[in-house]
Amino acid sequence: MELLTLIGLIVVVYFAVYVLLLPIIDCDLGLWYADNFGRRLDEFKGKVVWITGASSGIGEFLAVEMAKHGAKLVLTARSVLNLERVKGRCLEAGSTIEDILLLPCDITDTTKHEEMFARVITHFGKLNILVNNAGRSQRAVWETIEPEVDRDLFNLNVFSVVSLSRLAVKYFQKVGKGHLVATSSIAGVIGAPFSGSQNFDS
Structure with a gap:
């Protein structure tokens, strides 16, 4: 055969x-x-998990699930109001105030990444897992998309992920262990109609 x-x-x-x-x-x-x-989710107990795009959707539900299993959480998104709401859900799920660090910011501002990373290490003393979840999609006829829309999409979905991941990898190499997680889109595997730019950056 x-x-x-x-x-x-x-x-x-x-x-x-x-x-x-x-x-x-x-x-x-x-x-x-x-x-x-x-592996059982109880293995996350005491681990420091940093989730970007934590104010809604996958990031929010992942944060709540991690809280149920004793993880220490760093939650990042632009909306302070939504981060506070997610923090409330995590507290209801079993986290304590000391287990949650809110780090509101626009993740596309890569000049702030080193400062943010330092705050995480200062607060918890370590980082075990970085979850690159912040991202968005777009719907439009590809030929009509303004280049600025493409730039914004790539800045969020690609360049911010690369920037933060590099810092994490350097830290993980220094301490000898750590994990990167990336939320992606099926558009990276199978092209979706009216998502030309997203198909490229997924």
């Missing part, structure tokens, strides 16, 4: 199994496996 035929067969079998199991597992097979056989 040729290699490409074998790969195609594996892909077809995977999707057939996925479709059959979807009504039962209600999620991606990888997620189901991780949920049932992966």
Whole structure:
């Protein structure tokens, strides 16, 4: 059997199994496996987790979930009001005031990243996980998009992530361990209509 035929067969079998199991597992097979056989969330107890884009959506729900399992949280977003709301939810989930550092800022201002990073280390004494979650999408006909829109999108979704991640990697190399997490879009794998700029930067 040729290699490409074998790969195609594996892909077809995977999707057939996925479709059959979807009504039962209600999620991606990888997620189901991780949920049932992966590491337990209790391993996050005492870990310092910095989440950008923490004021809503994935960032907010991740923060609350981490709070339930004893993580120390650094929450970053532009909206102080929304960060305070998320902090309240984290406190209800089990965090203490000392376990949460709010770090409001516009993450695209990369000149502030070193100062922010220093504040995290000063406050908690360490950083274990950086979650690059801040980002946005756009919907427009690609040919009509103003270059400034592209620049704004890349500044948020790419350059701010690269800048903050470099600081984190240098720190992780110095202390010998640490993790980077990046929230991305399916547009990086499969192009989405009216998301030309996002397809490029995902």
